[in-house]
Amino acid sequence: MNEIIEFEVLSTYHIxxxxxxxxxxxxxxxxxxxxxxxxxxxxxxxxSKVNIEPGGGLAWYNGYDICPNFLREMPAEKKDVA
Structure with a gap:
């Protein structure tokens, strides 16, 4: 099982x-x-109002969440996104 332990909002829509x-x-x-x-x-x-939910994925204040397994499989972006 994949779990996020840290995150940082880098720029518009990139984490x-x-x-x-x-x-x-x-x-x-x-x-x-x-x-x-x-x-x-x-x-x-x-x-920017995002946090790590108990299952290890990302969740926003309005109830929207993304599974950590899905996040792991998403395409990676360049690290220098600003």
Whole structure:
């Protein structure tokens, strides 16, 4: 099971992730938000209101969450995203 142990919001829709096994990557969440109740996450302030949920994935204040296994499989972005 993959679990996120650290994260950092880097820039608009990009988050650096560190998994429990030490693996690190940057992911772009933009393709997964913007419709329905995730539309409010397009606002930078709202997007930044993210945390690690008990299952080791990412969760936002509005109930939207992304499974850690899915995050692990997402394409990695360049580390220098700013």
């Amino acid at each position: 650096w992730l560190k998994f429990q096994d030490g693996y690190e990557k940057v992911v772009n969440i933009r393709p997964y938000i913007g419709k329905g109740f995730t539309q409010e996450l397009l606002e930078t302030e709202n997007f």
